[in-house]
Amino acid sequence: MQRRLSADESAFQQRMRDYFTQEFPAHLREKVTSGRKLTPEDIRLSQSTLAAAGLATPGWPTEWGGQDWTPLQKHIWNSELQSAGVPPPLPFNASMVGPVIATFGSEELKQRFLPRTATAEIWWCQGFSEPGAGSDLAALRTTAVREGDEYVVNGQKTWTTLGQHADWMFALVRTDPDAPKKQAGISFILLDMKSEGITVRPIRTIDGDTEVNEVFFDNVRVPADQLVGEENRGWDYAKFLLGNERVGVANTGLIKRWLAELKEHAQQVRLGDGSLLDDPAIAARFVDLESQLMGLELTVVRVSGGSENGRPNPASSILKLCGSQLQQEVLELAVDISGPMALIWDELESVPGWAARSVPTYLNYRKATIYGGSSEVQRGIVAATILGLKG
Amino acid sequence: MDFSPTDEQQALAEAVRGTLRRHGSPAAERGESGAPSGHDDALWQSLVQAGVPALVWAEEDGGIGAGFTDVSAAATELGRARLQVPLAETIVAGSLIASLASDAVRRELLGGLSEGTALPIPALAEPLRAWSPQPTDVVASGSGDAWTLTGTKAPVPYGPDATHLVVTAATDGGTGVFLVTAPEAANAEVVLDGTSATLLAQGEAADSAISEALALGGVVLCAEAVGAMDEALRLTTDYLDTRTQFGRKLASFQTLTHRAADMYAQLEIARSATLYAAMVADERPVDADHVLRARLVVDRAARLVGQEAIQMHGGIGVTAEHPVSHLTARLTAITRTWGDRRSQQAELATRLADHRSVEVLG
Numbered sequence: 001m002q003r004r005l006s007a008d009e010s011a012f013q014q015r016m017r018d019y020f021t022q023e024f025p026a027h028l029r030e031k032v033t034s035g036r037k038l039t040p041e042d043i044r045l046s047q048s049t050l051a052a053a054g055l056a057t058p059g060w061p062t063e064w065g066g067q068d069w070t071p072l073q074k075h076i077w078n079s080e081l082q083s084a085g086v087p088p089p090l091p092f093n094a095s096m097v098g099p100v101i102a103t104f105g106s107e108e109l110k111q112r113f114l115p116r117t118a119t120a121e122i123w124w125c126q127g128f129s130e131p132g133a134g135s136d137l138a139a140l141r142t143t144a145v146r147e148g149d150e151y152v153v154n155g156q157k158t159w160t161t162l163g164q165h166a167d168w169m170f171a172l173v174r175t176d177p178d179a180p181k182k183q184a185g186i187s188f189i190l191l192d193m194k195s196e197g198i199t200v201r202p203i204r205t206i207d208g209d210t211e212v213n214e215v216f217f218d219n220v221r222v223p224a225d226q227l228v229g230e231e232n233r234g235w236d237y238a239k240f241l242l243g244n245e246r247v248g249v250a251n252t253g254l255i256k257r258w259l260a261e262l263k264e265h266a267q268q269v270r271l272g273d274g275s276l277l278d279d280p281a282i283a284a285r286f287v288d289l290e291s292q293l294m295g296l297e298l299t300v301v302r303v304s305g306g307s308e309n310g311r312p313n314p315a316s317s318i319l320k321l322c323g324s325q326l327q328q329e330v331l332e333l334a335v336d337i338s339g340p341m342a343l344i345w346d347e348l349e350s351v352p353g354w355a356a357r358s359v360p361t362y363l364n365y366r367k368a369t370i371y372g373g374s375s376e377v378q379r380g381i382v383a384a385t386i387l388g389l390k391g
Numbered sequence: 392m393d394f395s396p397t398d399e400q401q402a403l404a405e406a407v408r409g410t411l412r413r414h415g416s417p418a419a420e421r422g423e424s425g426a427p428s429g430h431d432d433a434l435w436q437s438l439v440q441a442g443v444p445a446l447v448w449a450e451e452d453g454g455i456g457a458g459f460t461d462v463s464a465a466a467t468e469l470g471r472a473r474l475q476v477p478l479a480e481t482i483v484a485g486s487l488i489a490s491l492a493s494d495a496v497r498r499e500l501l502g503g504l505s506e507g508t509a510l511p512i513p514a515l516a517e518p519l520r521a522w523s524p525q526p527t528d529v530v531a532s533g534s535g536d537a538w539t540l541t542g543t544k545a546p547v548p549y550g551p552d553a554t555h556l557v558v559t560a561a562t563d564g565g566t567g568v569f570l571v572t573a574p575e576a577a578n579a580e581v582v583l584d585g586t587s588a589t590l591l592a593q594g595e596a597a598d599s600a601i602s603e604a605l606a607l608g609g610v611v612l613c614a615e616a617v618g619a620m621d622e623a624l625r626l627t628t629d630y631l632d633t634r635t636q637f638g639r640k641l642a643s644f645q646t647l648t649h650r651a652a653d654m655y656a657q658l659e660i661a662r663s664a665t666l667y668a669a670m671v672a673d674e675r676p677v678d679a680d681h682v683l684r685a686r687l688v689v690d691r692a693a694r695l696v697g698q699e700a701i702q703m704h705g706g707i708g709v710t711a712e713h714p715v716s717h718l719t720a721r722l723t724a725i726t727r728t729w730g731d732r733r734s735q736q737a738e739l740a741t742r743l744a745d746h747r748s749v750e751v752l753g
């Protein structure tokens with residue numbers, strides 16, 4: 001055990017902090033910290049800038065632009081990036097499809113996709129969920145039938161985050177409907193979103209945004225060389241990916257920035273002769289959340305969740321479970337701090353944007369305990385794989 | 392003590408349900424966001440036809456002379472139907488007018504409100520100030536019949552649609568309640584800049600009228616929340632019973648069904664507190680502390696029911712296309728209207744040592 005960062009680790013932390021706060025484009029950070037919406041161009045610019053600095057895809061193999069960092073260094077990178085308000089790299093690219101292609105893809109697929117995936121020149125979306133296959137992902141029914149050197153894809157995906165901006169989709173499709181186990185007949189393929197037969201329908205979320213979509217496939221022809229790895233092994237790759245998805249999933253850096261900003265907001269709200277931050281009940285909630293966050297961040301460092309040899313570490317489930325809950329508690333406090341100002345969703349001259357956005361943001365982030373494996377699914381994993389409780 | 396609704400109240404609820412059904416689709420069916428909907432005058436006028444805005448005002452003022460148990464039954468239907476109208480707002484404004492305005496003004500405004508020609512709206516909250524019934528930033532100056540108000544009230548839902556605003560302002564003699572006729576507001580921000588106003592009351596009379604008006608409005612909010620929670624729980628149990636994953640109904644997962652049972656328990660406790668608060672609101676003087684307690688009970692239930700209803704719907708629960716998120720959005724707003732958990736707890740805390748226990752019988 002050692003309480004302090006080593007000299008090297010401290011130097012690394014300083015290097016990250018300097019880059020994110022001094023070299024990275026300030027106008028992008030400013031947008032994030034003031035709660036304004038990033039355009040797709042902003043997101044691409046952010047990631048290409050990070051990639052040029054070698055900071056977009058540290059988790060990848062070094063030959064494809066990754067960094068040979070320790071888990072602690074990765075955590076420091078993620079924390080500093082989040083706390084500076086740098087738009088994080090697209091998770092679909094950096095923590096999902098990139099590692100899958102790098103680990104299971106052919107040399108040709110790697111050459112073709114990884115460089116442009118790292119820079120977000122290709123924007124990926126994740127085509128896993130379907131109307132009938134949410135928590136029960138293996139129930140998916142979108143089919144891919146081999147015809148010569150093509151697959152013909154039919155079916156529907158849903159909840160496709162930012163699919164409207166995506167250039168490519170990585171999808172799970174059923175290639176063997178007769179497989180003895182439903183997990184066994186699934187393949188992992190890459191589709192060009194401009195292919196004929198793909199229709200994207202945006203789904204409006206409760207906050208009024210369109211961040212998810214339905215994607216329909218009507219006889220979409222996909223060259224067979226866009227299969228990743230082996231046919232019918234897609235479930236293994238998906239499990240590897242979902243393990244990776246949980247890296248950084250506790251979002252401690254983000255929560256820390258939210259809490260810091262929220263304290264400033266609470267100080268802006270006057271109560272009697274002081275501010276809401278002086279109110280003992282509100283202060284107690286901040287104190288509690290800061291303590292919980294400390295416990296969570298220490299747990300991140302302690303278990304350094306992630307996937308080892310392609311197998312997700314079940315301890316990473318608690319990071320998703322507790323991190324998503326903490327995000328929601330902070331956003332609920334933000335609504336309480338907005339108080340009467342929470343009754344409107346549009347900024348007014350006298351009501352700042354942070355207060356007007358508090359309720360739509362709170363409602364939108366109810367998603368955090370639903371996507372990426374819901375809280376119920378995470379508890380199931382912990383109970384079965386860690387505690388050995390199998391019903 | 393008897394909690395069962397009268398035949399008239401059941402008939403009223405049924406009539407309101409019919410009116411709302413005929414009026415048509417709430418925001419979710421149009422795929423709109425959960426943002427507070429503006430004033431829908433056609434809907435309001437159909438409620439005027441059904442007598443809803445007139446219910447609690449005295450017959451000699453043009454009202455129906457019914458009570459808060461009646462208006463609560465109507466509010467519960469509004470909550471269930473996910474339709475927003477300024478009912479609680481007119482109760483607060485109307486109550487201040489009823490207790491403070493001159494006979495002529497009272498008859499004109501409560502009569503107009505009952506007929507759908509006047510829409511008095513309260514303008515109480517001040518921006519970047521934690522909720523307090525006492526105004527600080529809007530100040531009044533003047534005397535006798537000549538008063539002007541200066542400062543900003545925001546947000547004021549329905550401000551742009553109001554024919555009259557009932558505004559609180561700080562005066563040398565303590566809190567003042569004022570009436571502003573034909574206000575101009577382009578949005579939920581009411582900017583007063585030497586705006587002329589009529590003084591309704593000042594000092595202690597103003598404070599106690601505000602406390603009573605907020606208690607009465609609070610009862611209507613609680614009743615609306617109960618309707619919204621009823622519907623959120625109904626949708627959730629329906630969903631658990633129809634959605635299948637892993638080859639079985641969600642209802643076969645006890646981790647979900649037990650939480651639905653918790654939602655039900657909280658909802659029923661909130662319903663008891665709300666019905667009780669409605670009965671309390673029909674007494675004079677109103678025991679405002681009982682209403683504050685009911686609002687706290689509703690707050691806890693509303694957070695749990697709203698959050699769990701979305702969670703158990705999975706992805707569809709966060710979309711604007713499904714009603715459950717709209718119900719949660721409304722519950723979130725209700726529990727921050729004219730007071731919130733913090734302000735209600737803080738206010739009750741100041742009188743905690745005054746009683747040994749909270750008694751509801753007698």
Ligand SMILES: Cc1cc2nc3c(=O)[nH]c(=O)nc-3n(C[C@H](O)[C@H](O)[C@H](O)COP(=O)(O)OP(=O)(O)OC[C@H]3O[C@@H](n4cnc5c(N)ncnc54)[C@H](O)[C@@H]3O)c2cc1C
Pocket residue numbers: 125126127128129131133134135136158159160161162212367370371372373374375376377380634636637641644646647702703704705706707709
């Ligand atoms: C904003 C958002 C973005 C998303 N982005 C993407 C994306 O880009 N790509 C993609 O493929 N998917 C995406 N998803 C989909 C997400 O992964 C699914 O919503 C999630 O897997 C849950 O599935 P479902 O919505 O069908 O809910 P269901 O699986 O139907 O679950 C409903 C409820 O039942 C619970 N439940 C289900 N099974 C069990 C069980 N066995 N035991 C106990 N409780 C259970 C769930 O936890 C949930 O509370 C996104 C979802 C959201 C909300």
